[in-house]
Amino acid sequence: MEHTIAAISTPPGKGGVAMIRISGADAVKIADSVYRGRGKLSDAPTHTVHYGHIVYNGEVIDEVLVTLMRAPRTFTREDVVEVSAHGGTQTAKKVLDAIISSGARLAAPGEFTKRAFLNGRIDLSQAEAVIDIINADNDLSRKNAVTQLGGALSREIQELRDTLVHLAAQMQVIIDYPDEDLADVDISDIEAVCRSVEESTKRLIKSAESGAIIKDGIRAAIVGKPNVGKSSLLNALARYERAIVTDVAGTTRDIIEESINLDGIELILVDTAGIHDTDDAVEKIGVERSKQTLDAADLVIVMLDGSYMIDDDDVSIIKRTRDKKRIILINKNDIGKGKYTSSVIAKANGDRVIEISAKTLEGTDEVRKEIARLYNLGEISSSSSTIITNTRHKEALINADKALLRVLEGINAGMPSDIVSIDINEAIDDLGEITGETVSEAIVKDIFQSFCVGK
Ligand SMILES: Nc1nc2c(ncn2[C@@H]2O[C@H](COP(=O)(O)OP(=O)(O)OP(=O)(O)O)[C@@H](O)[C@H]2O)c(=O)[nH]1
Ligand SMILES: [Mg+2]
Structure with missing residues (x-):
């Protein structure tokens, strides 16, 4: 006992x-x-x-x-x-x-919840939801975790798994009685069912993109050459004087972070040192950090000063960020409206270009809206379908999906039923990892260790 x-x-x-x-x-x-x-x-x-x-x-x-x-x-x-x-x-x-x-x-940490799992009150994905509720730092993650604790994900996974278990049984009939004409077992039916399960796993995998946004937020780096108004934009979006703003180029030397709430999602704004060629030792380090921040960001907000002509520093930043998800802002439109918009748009690769003034705040709402649009935040926050927020679940789904694609390939290539069967069973096991039915003891131990004592 x-x-x-x-x-x-x-x-x-x-x-x-x-x-x-x-x-x-x-x-x-x-x-x-x-x-x-x-x-x-x-x-x-x-x-x-x-x-x-x-x-x-x-x-x-x-x-x-x-x-x-x-x-x-x-x-x-x-x-x-x-x-x-x-x-x-x-x-x-x-x-x-x-x-x-x-x-x-x-x-031990998480031992009460572990007992709830071992005694069958909740499955593993529900146990994981408990820790997600505790760790939720925005309303959407909390909402999602509560839905998961309620068993929404468990039910969806269980349904897919049951369907596959039924398929595996049908396959077994074909394997056991190869010569008999079994009217109710048709390989094309099996293929169709398999395809629909595969589509569901694919949709769940896709939902993990929203899941990551819900859980970790969006990291947006504000980059540009010195003095274009990066810190001013940070302050405008944060609605307080978070970063020092001066008319001296090279004011910001370090990375400055500030989180704001955008449609229930955490938007982490990262202000950086102006990127340009410099001999100043301190600034050099700042520029290096800016480049690292830029590379690690989910979203890059490229800022240009619209009161001057575009120059080589601007162009090299536009080039450097070409492969990132980005928004291009032309700032200071209160003093330099429209001066070089068209040449920027020509270099922008189809990315959205917005003219703003971080000083008068004109256009800053537009920036918020554009980010929300880029990430479909409206859809994420109003969606009622299951969203995968856990990387362990995502990996299990990716494995299940691969196995199902192999099943479909096998059927199309006319592979023997016993071979196709192996992949169906593999997919069943992969899905079972999410609910905990086929998970290893080591993984269970690992999950509960990350809990706090007393939960
Ligand atoms: N007229 C006008 N001035 C602005 C605007 N945005 C910023 N400025 C001014 O531009 C100067 C530089 O602003 P910062 O926000 O410090 O610029 P930065 O890009 O952070 O500069 P570094 O940190 O030096 O790279 C300050 O004097 C700001 O007041 C704007 O929209 N219009
Ligand atoms: Mg600055």
């Missing part, structure tokens, strides 16, 4: 309440040994809350509320007792000490 475990589930530090959770067959007995209230918890009905004190070695440690939940209707499917004590640095620790001394073992 599994040992009864306990941990503090609330974060450390001062706060109103701290919660100590106990789970396992002895949870109620252990709680009873430190709890003093009206009657014993072991006599009380399940899913009830009890007022009392935690007393250990004759000392009253705290005044508490105790929630009693008997298996199986609990998070771990085991008996669970949750002690709500006063927050702070001392109390919860002392309550936990008393519980451990009475026979519980300190829970």
Whole structure:
């Protein structure tokens, strides 16, 4: 039998309440040994809350509320007792000490959730959603994780998997009775079903692009030669004086980051040092960093100063960013409107060119809208279909998809059924990794290790 475990589930530090959770067959007995209230918890009905004190070695440690939940209707499917004590640095620790001394073992990170998984209350993708909820730092990731915890992804994967299991069974019939004319098993039906499952996996893989945006946000580097107004744009979009702005070329020497919320997505704006040829040792390092930032960014905002003629530095930056997703801005249109728009557009490779003024803020809304449009943010935030945000899930889907493509190829090439069957089973296993049905113990261990203690 599994040992009864306990941990503090609330974060450390001062706060109103701290919660100590106990789970396992002895949870109620252990709680009873430190709890003093009206009657014993072991006599009380399940899913009830009890007022009392935690007393250990004759000392009253705290005044508490105790929630009693008997298996199986609990998070771990085991008996669970949750002690709500006063927050702070001392109390919860002392309550936990008393519980451990009475026979519980300190829970490992994620062990409660791991038990929920092992006892079949949730599958692996739902367990992963728990950590995603905890780690969500924007509303969309939270929303997506809650949907996943509710089992939306599990159901979709399970459906695809069931379909393939049925196909594999049909294949088996063909393999076992090759000479018989089995009216209900037709290879072209198998092919059609396989194709539709493959289309679904492909769509889920594609959704991971949105998933990455939801989870990690968009990193946008603002680049351009010195003094064109990069820091001014950062400030305009952030709506406060985040970066130093002066009329001295070479003001920004380091990388400056600021996150803003764009349609519920985190847009990480990265202001950089002006890129140009320089002999100044400090500036040189800045320019180098700008180039690295540019290469690592998801999106590049190329900024030009519209009050001057385009020059070699501008052209080389436009060239350098040619293969990136980018927007080209012609700044300072309050003083230099339209001076070199057409020559820029000619070099822009079809990328969107927007005239703005970081000073009067004219056009800055347009910049926001253009980024939202480039990444379909409206669609992502309103979409109700499943979005893959987990790289482990994405990899499993890619493997399943490859296996399914092999199945289709095999059928078309008239390969023997037993060979085609191998790839169907491979796809079944790959999908099972997402829900945890076919996952290795090492991976399960790895997943729960990244949890916090007490969850
Ligand atoms: N008239 C006008 N001036 C602007 C505009 N945007 C920026 N400036 C001015 O241009 C100068 C340089 O602005 P910054 O934002 O520091 O430019 P930067 O590209 O960050 O410069 P470095 O950090 O030196 O590379 C400042 O004097 C700004 O006030 C604009 O749209 N119109
Ligand atoms: Mg600057």
